[in-house]
Amino acid sequence: MVKRYNNFKEVGDTVVLYPDNYINDIEGEKLEELCTSYLERGFKKVVIDFSETDLINSIGVSVLIGMIEKVRDRKGNILFSGLKQVNYDVFSIVGLTKHIMIFETEEDAIGGNEKAAGAVTTA
Amino acid sequence: MTEAELSLEKLLFNLSTLAELGEEITSPKDFTRVVKSALYMVMGSFSSSKGAIFQFDGDRGSFEPIASKGLGDIGGVRLKIGANATGELVKYKEPLDLSSNAYPVTLLGTAREELRKLDARMLSCLTVKDELLGFIAINGKFSGEPFTQYDHQLLSVMSQHISFSLHSHSLLMKLMHKYTENKNLYDNLRRIYYDTIHAFAAAIDAKDSYTRGHSHRVSAYSAVLAREMGWNNDEVEGIRIAGLLHDIGKIAVDKTIINKASPLTSYECRELNSHPVIGYEILSKIKFPWKGIPMMTRNHHEKVDGSGYPDRLKKGDIPIGARIMALVDAFDAMTTDRPYRPRLSFKEAMDEVKDNWNKQFDPDVVYPFISVIKKEVRREVDNPTIVPLLQEQLDSVTLNRFFEGFPRA
Numbered sequence: 001m002v003k004r005y006n007n008f009k010e011v012g013d014t015v016v017l018y019p020d021n022y023i024n025d026i027e028g029e030k031l032e033e034l035c036t037s038y039l040e041r042g043f044k045k046v047v048i049d050f051s052e053t054d055l056i057n058s059i060g061v062s063v064l065i066g067m068i069e070k071v072r073d074r075k076g077n078i079l080f081s082g083l084k085q086v087n088y089d090v091f092s093i094v095g096l097t098k099h100i101m102i103f104e105t106e107e108d109a110i111g112g113n114e115k116a117a118g119a120v121t122t123a
Numbered sequence: 124m125t126e127a128e129l130s131l132e133k134l135l136f137n138l139s140t141l142a143e144l145g146e147e148i149t150s151p152k153d154f155t156r157v158v159k160s161a162l163y164m165v166m167g168s169f170s171s172s173k174g175a176i177f178q179f180d181g182d183r184g185s186f187e188p189i190a191s192k193g194l195g196d197i198g199g200v201r202l203k204i205g206a207n208a209t210g211e212l213v214k215y216k217e218p219l220d221l222s223s224n225a226y227p228v229t230l231l232g233t234a235r236e237e238l239r240k241l242d243a244r245m246l247s248c249l250t251v252k253d254e255l256l257g258f259i260a261i262n263g264k265f266s267g268e269p270f271t272q273y274d275h276q277l278l279s280v281m282s283q284h285i286s287f288s289l290h291s292h293s294l295l296m297k298l299m300h301k302y303t304e305n306k307n308l309y310d311n312l313r314r315i316y317y318d319t320i321h322a323f324a325a326a327i328d329a330k331d332s333y334t335r336g337h338s339h340r341v342s343a344y345s346a347v348l349a350r351e352m353g354w355n356n357d358e359v360e361g362i363r364i365a366g367l368l369h370d371i372g373k374i375a376v377d378k379t380i381i382n383k384a385s386p387l388t389s390y391e392c393r394e395l396n397s398h399p400v401i402g403y404e405i406l407s408k409i410k411f412p413w414k415g416i417p418m419m420t421r422n423h424h425e426k427v428d429g430s431g432y433p434d435r436l437k438k439g440d441i442p443i444g445a446r447i448m449a450l451v452d453a454f455d456a457m458t459t460d461r462p463y464r465p466r467l468s469f470k471e472a473m474d475e476v477k478d479n480w481n482k483q484f485d486p487d488v489v490y491p492f493i494s495v496i497k498k499e500v501r502r503e504v505d506n507p508t509i510v511p512l513l514q515e516q517l518d519s520v521t522l523n524r525f526f527e528g529f530p531r532a
């Protein structure tokens with residue numbers, strides 16, 4: 001069963017969003033809308049956990065950049081976790097890895113444990 | 124294009140985006156959606172956070188946004204550009220850097236101010252023939268990195284794809300959707316597809332200082348030979364593309380190994396010989412409109428006696444397209460200069476082919492190769508392809524003498 005961007009978890013003022021297994025068409029905007037609605041409700045930190053995501057193409061990259069901008073416009077914090085190597089590579093190609101904190105697990109991201117940053121999920 | 128920018132991952136990412144873009148704009152989806160997807164693909168490729176596509180509106184005489192991202196509501200924005208300036212802008216196939224104060228950016232006049240308000244950094248004209256249909260505008264990269272020459276090329280190829288989508292849409296709108304126009308449009312799309320693949324072939328050849336044009340010649344030779352062997356148009360186009368891309372796996376091989384003049388160590392040899400498999404892995408991820416391209420790439424170094432690589436296939440197990448490419452690839456390698464030796468003459472090269480008859484090369488491919496060369500030398504074909512690319516003159520008397528010693532069919 002394909003999940004439709006309704007997967008999220010709230011932890012204090014942090015929300016964890018779980019994208020679909022593919023972020024490769026403009027349906028991906030629903031993730032951006034979900035993110036916006038959390039920001040409007042006052043959430044300050046957004047964690048996007050990609051453990052279930054197998055493919056991010058150029059459209060997906062533009063959706064994610066849109067989310068990053070929205071969060072930053074509101075002085076919030078956006079973190080990535082659970083990145084597979086293939087997705088890490090895509091982010092690295094477009095230069096995102098230098099600008100976003102990436103954590104191995106969503107727990108590390110929620111806890112903001114900076115020592116864990118920069119990791120790719122090997123599992 | 125420097126080495127660093129052209130990593131295998133980046134090439135693959137951009138190539139698959141182009142394939143997806145080609146697929147998207149020829150899909151029967153709703154036009155608004157197609158344009159929006161196309162914009163997102165462009166923005167994702169350059170990590171832009173703001174972007175818009177404008178289309179010329181003949182009634183209003185201005186360019187209006189038909190898709191945008193990261194800019195809020197820009198429905199009221201109009202770009203007014205005079206007819207003379209439009210006529211000049213159409214000539215610029217390269218994207219314009221809006222941070223410049225020089226010509227041709229100055230042609231934009233007041234529109235430049237509008238674009239500045241949108242934070243636009245790069246502007247690419249969407250043109251078909253001499254008509255300026257619209258623009259794509261994007262802001263600077265999210266990463267803060269500059270736009271490179273490679274980025275310019277990529278943006279301009281993507282813009283060409285999108286231009287044809289706008290064009291075909293406006294044709295539809297004007298109910299001028301006749302069969303012939305459709306066909307021309309399809310031909311144009313196919314040409315863009317080729318332009319793209321050619322750009323990648325050039326990138327492959329650029330890695331190897333001795334094989335400038337190798338991919339193009341392998342492509343041309345393969346197509347001529349396949350046609351001689353009775354392949355249909357579609358199959359010929361397929362092998363033409365395969366020829367252009369057959370060495371794409373070399374992108375992943377260290378440049379110093381490719382250009383080394385002295386014999387290779389066994390490690391280097393293994394590295395170099397991995398290129399058909401790497402190429403196969405790259406190309407099998409791309410949806411081509413033609414069949415067999417990944418396998419032709421994988422098996423272009425097989426030999427009919429089973430001593431080739433990577434799969435050590437014997438004659439009948441090697442795809443026929445790969446057997447064609449094995450011959451013309453070796454033929455071109457022999458008849459051009461290499462780091463470790465000067466080129467062989469045509470006769471020396473054909474002697475090699477003869478010596479490796481039924482060992483490396485397939486007689487079923489060699490015979491038609493000989494016969495098409497003969498036809499070209501005797502000017503029995505309209506567009507000779509192989510002979511003009513050789514670096515020597517051939518006449519039919521000498522040619523017949525060369526082939527006398529060949530085993531009979």
Ligand SMILES: [Fe+2]
Nearest residue numbers: 369370423424
């Ligand atoms: Fe090769």
